[in-house]
Amino acid sequence: MTEILIMPAAATDADRLTALIHDCSAYRGAYAQMIAGYRVTPEYLARHEVHLAVRAADGDLLGFYALITEPAELDLMFVADLAQGLGVGRRLIAHLLDRARALGLGGGIRVVSHPPAEAFYLRMGAERVGTFPARPPIGWDRPELRFAL
Secondary structure, three states, rough: OOEEEEEEEEEEHHHHHHHHHHHHHHHHHHHHHOOOOOOOOOHHHHHHHEEEEOOOOOOOOEEEEEEEOOOOOEEEEEOOOOOOOOOHHHHHHHHHHHHHOOOOOOOOOOEEEOHHHHOOOHHOHHHHHHHEOEEEOOOOOOEEEEOOO
């Protein structure tokens, strides 16, 4: 099994996080408009709780999450295609919840999910609380979920 380390992102990670987002096969085809032109910036990393999952042996980026703390929301979560099925997503969610508790965030963490990711979040313990309506440029409703803390 691959040893995975989770660590805070640095400003210098912005480009590789952006590349991971744009390489993600879950956002091809109809879903491509969700990430078209999207960039993670050093300023974004400075404002939010962003943590990376990397392979301990070589530092390869396996995934990351971004937590907005006010109000508490999982803004971004991506796992590299090559890391799917290795438990990276599960580890990132566990870290996210631990970090939110350590920060004293109450009331849970909101997630407006990419539709194909809803089942993953439900398996991780999130509860479906509603539907986020379509807003241009995204032309479809998305599941709204909440992780209890």
